[in-house]
Amino acid sequence: MSASRYAGPSLLDSAVAEYYGADQSRSTDSVIFIRSGPMRLLLINPKFPESFWSFQWAIDKVFSGKRTISPPLGLATLAALCPESWQVEIVDENIDPVPSKPAADIVGICGMGVQFKRQKELLAFYKGQGYFVVAGGSYASLCPELYAPLTDSVVAGEAEYIWKEFCRDFESGAAKPLYRETGEVALTDSPVPRFDLLKLAQYEVVSLQFSRGCPFRCEFCDIIVMFGRKPRTKSLEQVGRELDRLRAVGVRSVFFVDDNFIGNKPLAKDLLQFLHDYQEKYGYWFDFGTEVSLNVAQDNQLLSLFQLANFEWVFIGIESPDEESLKETLKFQNTRQDMLASVRKLYSHGINVLAGFIIGFDHDTVATFEMQHRFIMQSGIHAAMIGLLVAIPKTPLYDRLEKEGRLAADPDVQDNTKLGTNIIPKQMGYEEMISGFRSLYCSLLEDRNIADRIKNKTRYFAGVPEHTTDSFGGQFGILVRLFVHGVAPGGVARIFHFVRSIPFFRPTLIPLAIGDWVVGLTMRDYVDRQFGGKVDESDGAAARALESGAAEVSPSDFQSGPAVAGLAASRAP
Numbered sequence: 001m002s003a004s005r006y007a008g009p010s011l012l013d014s015a016v017a018e019y020y021g022a023d024q025s026r027s028t029d030s031v032i033f034i035r036s037g038p039m040r041l042l043l044i045n046p047k048f049p050e051s052f053w054s055f056q057w058a059i060d061k062v063f064s065g066k067r068t069i070s071p072p073l074g075l076a077t078l079a080a081l082c083p084e085s086w087q088v089e090i091v092d093e094n095i096d097p098v099p100s101k102p103a104a105d106i107v108g109i110c111g112m113g114v115q116f117k118r119q120k121e122l123l124a125f126y127k128g129q130g131y132f133v134v135a136g137g138s139y140a141s142l143c144p145e146l147y148a149p150l151t152d153s154v155v156a157g158e159a160e161y162i163w164k165e166f167c168r169d170f171e172s173g174a175a176k177p178l179y180r181e182t183g184e185v186a187l188t189d190s191p192v193p194r195f196d197l198l199k200l201a202q203y204e205v206v207s208l209q210f211s212r213g214c215p216f217r218c219e220f221c222d223i224i225v226m227f228g229r230k231p232r233t234k235s236l237e238q239v240g241r242e243l244d245r246l247r248a249v250g251v252r253s254v255f256f257v258d259d260n261f262i263g264n265k266p267l268a269k270d271l272l273q274f275l276h277d278y279q280e281k282y283g284y285w286f287d288f289g290t291e292v293s294l295n296v297a298q299d300n301q302l303l304s305l306f307q308l309a310n311f312e313w314v315f316i317g318i319e320s321p322d323e324e325s326l327k328e329t330l331k332f333q334n335t336r337q338d339m340l341a342s343v344r345k346l347y348s349h350g351i352n353v354l355a356g357f358i359i360g361f362d363h364d365t366v367a368t369f370e371m372q373h374r375f376i377m378q379s380g381i382h383a384a385m386i387g388l389l390v391a392i393p394k395t396p397l398y399d400r401l402e403k404e405g406r407l408a409a410d411p412d413v414q415d416n417t418k419l420g421t422n423i424i425p426k427q428m429g430y431e432e433m434i435s436g437f438r439s440l441y442c443s444l445l446e447d448r449n450i451a452d453r454i455k456n457k458t459r460y461f462a463g464v465p466e467h468t469t470d471s472f473g474g475q476f477g478i479l480v481r482l483f484v485h486g487v488a489p490g491g492v493a494r495i496f497h498f499v500r501s502i503p504f505f506r507p508t509l510i511p512l513a514i515g516d517w518v519v520g521l522t523m524r525d526y527v528d529r530q531f532g533g534k535v536d537e538s539d540g541a542a543a544r545a546l547e548s549g550a551a552e553v554s555p556s557d558f559q560s561g562p563a564v565a566g567l568a569a570s571r572a573p
């Protein structure tokens with residue numbers, strides 16, 4: 001595959017051309033809006049439907065003063081690309097209500113696939129009010145053809161160059177219906193985002209971006225369709241300028257929202273060294289987190305640099321402990337080393353691991369649930385975002401399953417952690433997959449299993465990042481709120497598991513254990529409310545047998561009376 005932006009040009013091109021016609025730059029449908037005075041642009045991030053990623057319970061009960069997880073960096077970047085004379089406002093609907101009659105000439109609305117429903121409602125509303133509406137962001141980049149009837153203009157792809165073109169056209173009254181980036185955007189041309197337009201204090205963590213793209217080629221991934229396989233990066237000076245802005249307003253918690261922070265390892269190493277030097281120079285330390293591929297664990301120098309730069313956590317797409325499933329999905333980078341040993345190696349460098357897991361590969365059988373369960377328990381990973389395999393439009397997986405006639409069920413599904421997907425599994429029934437998936441979560445989120453995972457993690461954890469940015473008062477507040485709202489309501493049994501999981505003899509790790517309880521109880525609250533029935537501690541016997549390996553499971557066992565499906569049934573409301 002070439003290293004160009006679009007790994008699937010034919011797919012992307014044909015769908016777009018079908019809607020817009022071959023000449024995608026035509027301006028015949030242009031809407032003419034001319035006004036004197038500075039242009040006024042309102043940018044909106046639509047409300048997300050609740051998911052595991054909302055961390056709702058933690059936001060409501062434990063993290064005081066925070067309203068949502070992270071800000072819409074795309075909108076802040078877009079704002080910085082506008083002509084200086086434009087007046088720009090950003091409304092994040094996850095924090096504030098959207099205005100019904102904004103003083104604006106243009107309303108721009110972003111969105112991932114999960115936000116598409118709300119994005120469409122907002123586009124229709126503002127268009128109906130006579131505003132000029134523009135759509136952009138992840139889903140518009142992937143499927144611009146879905147937006148044409150709803151918008152005056154669609155911006156598909158990275159906006160660094162094409163948004164400037166749109167602004168010029170709009171000012172001259174000749175905006176086109178589609179602006180589509182088809183080449184390479186050099187990230188050195190990306191401006192410092194307008195952080196000043198975001199209410200940064202209301203987010204748990206603030207986003208920053210160093211690179212786009214990933215060198216790997218997982219079959220289900222839309223990242224390489226949108227951003228290509230050649231990682232492109234900002235310069236160190238650019239990152240420094242962005243950190244200056246965040247430092248000036250007291251931000252401490254920063255998420256590098258790169259698709260794969262180590263996509264270009266030499267440049268990642270340079271950045272990590274730079275981040276260390278920057279923080280030391282100013283005596284100002286951030287808590288960093290990012291997304292990396294598992295091969296990070298093979299490079300000791302890289303791990304030491306992450307530690308030096310004060311990285312607290314990384315998110316890794318582990319997907320499956322089953323090597324056959326990994327090979328099937330072309331995730332070869334996870335097959336080259338023992339995955340459990342890799343996770344523990346990160347722990348030994350004081351770096352916490354959050355991870356994605358997928359159920360529904362062709363090689364997966366009902367026995368896969370037990371395998372996933374065992375791996376997640378042994379690895380001690382708490383933020384284990386287990387998802388059903390989803391075929392995202394324009395990906396090689398979507399193409400293959402469409403040809404095989406295996407796309408079905410819910411064509412609108414976008415969040416793979418919901419109880420439904422759009423693929424037909426190969427070696428188990430759809431319902432079997434759903435109930436096994438639900439049971440897997442239920443079992444992992446039992447108090448006993450939350451505690452055991454903490455112990456399985458702290459056992460391998462060397463220490464926490466040297467420079468903690470949390471004050472003692474802040475940590476104590478979290479502990480008190482966690483205990484009052486989460487631990488105590490669980491009764492004596494939960495208090496027992498909580499106490500036995502706290503590493504009293506290694507006090508520096510206590511905040512880590514507390515953080516894991518916050519994650520565990522937040523995910524449990526979501527399952528209780530959204531997965532149809534509460535996690536039930538009383539029927540842990542089957543789960544215990546499953547985890548200890550006492551219940552030897554084979555695909556044939558499940559055909560007659562699946563242990564995991566039985567577990568699910570016993571938990572149904």
Ligand code: B12
Nearest residue numbers: 048051070073074108109110112113136137155158159257
């Ligand atoms: C940070 C992040 C999050 C944050 C939230 C960020 C936020 N508040 O918006 C968190 C961690 C909460 C999150 C959660 C999820 N995410 Co997310 N996330 C990302 C990530 C890593 C970075 C996004 C970002 O900030 N990029 C940096 C900015 C600068 O780039 P950009 O957004 O692409 O914006 C550019 C252009 O699109 C354009 N643009 C952006 N907005 C607009 C608006 C207009 C009007 C215009 C004209 C242009 C424009 O200009 C920008 C500059 O070029 C992306 C991966 C990626 N590389 O995009 C995934 C990604 C967006 N997430 C994705 C998914 C699937 C999810 C989840 C559903 C996970 C899941 N369970 O499957 C959840 C949903 C959350 C929920 N509550 O339901 C997918 C979306 C797929 C799609 N094509 O729609 C992506 C692409 C990753 C992936 N492939 O898996 N996510």
Ligand code: SF4
Nearest residue numbers: 214216217218221223
């Ligand atoms: S490692 Fe992650 S970003 Fe890279 S291709 Fe695979 S799923 Fe996509």
